[in-house]
Amino acid sequence: MCGLCQHVGPTRVEAELLPQCWEQINHKYPERRLLVAESCGDLAPYFPKEIRSSLVLSMLQQMLMEDKADMVREAVIKSLGIIMGYIDDPDKYQQGFELLLTALGDPSERVVSATHQVFLPAYAAWTMELGNLQSHLIPTLLSKIEKLLREGEHGLDEHKLHMYLSALQSLIPSLFATVLQNAPFTSKAKLQGEIPQIEVTRFPRPISPLQDVPTIIGSREQLAILLQLYDYQLEHEGTTGWETLLWVVNQLLPQLIEIVGRINVASTACVHEFSRYFWRLCRTFGKIFTNTKVKPQFQEILRLSEENIDSAAGNGVLTKATVPIYATGVLTCYNQEEDRKLLVGFLEDVMTMLSLSHAPLDSLKASFVELGTNPAYHELLLTVLWYGVVHTSALVRCTAARMFELILRGMRESLVDKRVAPALVTLSSDPEFSVRIATIPAFGTIMETVTQRELLERVKMQLASFLEDPQYQDQHSLQTEIIRTFGRVGPNAEPRFRDEFVLPNLHKLALVNNQQSVDSKRLDIATYLFEAYSALSCCFISEELMVNHFLPGLRCLRADMEQLSPEHEVILSSMIKECEQKVENKTVQEPQGSMSIAASLVSEDTKTKFLNKMGQLTTSGAMLANVFQRKK
Structure with a gap:
């Protein structure tokens, strides 16, 4: 044709x-x-x-x-x-x-x-x-992102954000090529003599072969000469008269950093997207550019210095997405010893300043979650946390204790055994009570994610000491943390741990709560118990455990709810009634395999009532809404 x-x-x-x-x-x-x-x-x-x-x-x-x-x-x-x-x-x-x-x-x-x-x-x-890349295309996409953020204060359209940001990310090679082609040294870039080599890892893998920087420039040889002149110019002669690069430094970067400060730090997807954008930008523009142009702009805004530590509460940017995006998008670009030290120091400073100023920890948590997905950073994060474990301030030690939970999933068991468990044991005997409580979620996550028998026994002994030591008997905050942790990890924990430890201790806690004289504390514990029992009802529970612990615990809980929350009591009564009927009915064969007795006991009518009420009654209705579908 x-x-x-x-x-x-x-x-x-x-x-x-x-x-x-x-x-x-x-x-x-x-x-x-x-x-x-x-x-x-x-x-x-x-x-x-x-x-x-x-x-x-x-x-x-x-x-x-x-x-x-x-x-x-x-x-x-x-x-x-x-x-x-x-x-x-x-x-x-x-x-x-x-x-x-x-x-x-x-x-x-x-x-x-x-x-x-x-x-x-x-x-x-x-x-x-x-000539429209810097005058129209990139600025227009940035404006659309800014408009999205203004309109999305009550719900950001993450799909559109991804759409615009992925386009900006795809344009990074074109932007870098524009900077090179309009540099002061372009006339000196002659193909003569020995051509320098470009490192294999110099540029990130392009999204498309058409976006490979050598393809845009015209040849790998021409690019190699331009890169050599580019690095020399940045290091020795600066950016005077280099309009295309000055636009990146004075307009693009400040606008991006301002946008990042308005991203909701709780939006994992947005944090990840912007981190990848900055990572590609820094890798493409090179180490000298990253160290001399990008890092200083972030550091100026974050103001991480000792003289600012007392006013950190007023430094709102430390609680924003700026922190995780700088940590994971800029400080991870290069992986030499000095780069890793800078990342460790930054995370230590953020942990210290947020803790001492009683600020929310969401930005630090987001950094740990994003970095924790890559096992290459697990040891680095443990180094940061050990700094917190031995810190003189109980506030910092408490933060460190809470951070361990975020990086345990996917971590090698040998690392959990040698680095995490000793740190948590140290914190669990801390002079400050709040620090000891803060270790409980991490101990629970170990029970949920580790298979090594000796390690599991050590953790179980530590949790047992929290439950049995007389000094903790009247500690309301410790009891709520334990119950919440049992409800969260119980369905996924080793069955033996659940049967021999979680269910009997929930029963004891429910029994003790019947004697609580302060109604507000009694309702608080009862609510957490309700959520824990709801979550555990999806698990296989033997008839013996059903009779000795699960049903008695539910009855204790019902006694509390009769007085304090009648709507909860209606649901509990239905659950208890059908559990009793099932246990008494010897003619029906027990469910086998992973089928939950508790789930099989509850009739469709009860399930409907239960699910209709849960969203209104508890603070974790989203988790509980799946309770009858989950099987363990």
Whole structure:
């Protein structure tokens, strides 16, 4: 077909082939429409340029907006990428931008992937030619992110944020190429003599081969010379007169850092997305740029110094997403000893300042969660936590105790045994009572995630000491922490630990709570017990344990709820009644395997009542709503 088009020329292609394509764009068979979409790209070089940027572009636009078949829209995107390489009419730039936003927001993953692979790189190349990358494309995407954040104070549209931010991330190689091509040293970049080598790991893996920096620059040899001059210029001569780089330093970075400060630190997805953006930006622009241009701007805002430690509570940015994004997006870019020391020191300073100023710990927790997903950082995080374990302030030690829980999942058992358990044992005998309590969730998580028998026994002994030592008998905060931990880890913990330790101790705690004279404390404990029993009802419970501990504990709990929360009492009564009926019914075979006795005991009517009430009655209704579906 292409050979024919080349032979007959653009006039006959326009007169004979284009009408055929136009007639087929609404054909009932998607294969025909697919052929049209592909033909628009394949035949692009043979159309007259006026037709290419008007009629052909309009056909593709219509198919992208209206065609319901993913494979057709994917072909449209690929053809748009080809068309963008031929359009030279600047008036079509805005239309191309609107098409790009439509493509990025497409509901099909394959269409979005094709956009990043083909359309966006082609559009970015045209944007660079027009000089619009820094004047329009990147600023417009940033403005759209800022608008999202303003509108999303009560619920951010994370899908749209991902859409815009992924586009910005894809544009980083183009931005770096623009900086190199407009540098003061460009005229000196001559291919002569020995060409320097580019380190294999110098650039992150591109999202598309078309976004590889050597591809954008023109050759790996040319890029190698430009990089050598780039590093020398940054280190010895600065950025004077380098407008494209000054824009990155003085406009892009401050705007990004301001945006980051407005991201909800509780949004794990947003923190991760921005961390990856900064990581790619820093890796692409290099270590000298990261150390001299990026880090100082973050450090100036975070103000982590000893003279500011007393006013840290007023330094709200320490509680924002700025902290985890700087830690995980900038300080992890390079992995030499001095880089790791800087990351350790930063996390230690944040932990100290947040703790001493009684500020929320969410930003520190987000940093630990993001870093903890990579086992390569587990030892580094344990180094930070040991600093907290031996700190002179009980506030810092308490924070360290709470942080352990966040990094235990996925950690090697040998590391838990040698580094985590000794630290927690040290903290569990701390002079300050609040520090000891703070270790309980981490001890519980060990019981949930570790299989090593000796380690489990050590942890069980520590939890037993909290429950049995007379000094803790009237400690309300310790009891609530233990019950919450049992409810959280019990369904996933080793069955023997659950049967021999969790259920008997919940029974004891429920019995003791019947004697509590302060109604507010009694209701508090009863509410946590209700949540724990609800979570544990999904587990297999033997008849013996049902009779000796589970049912007696439920009856004690019902006695509290009769007086303090009648709606809870109705649900508990239904559960107890059917548990008793099932245990007494000898003719029905006991459920085997992982089928929960408690779950099987509750009738559909009771389940319905239970689920209808839970969201209103407890603070963790979302967890409890699945209680009858979970099996263990």
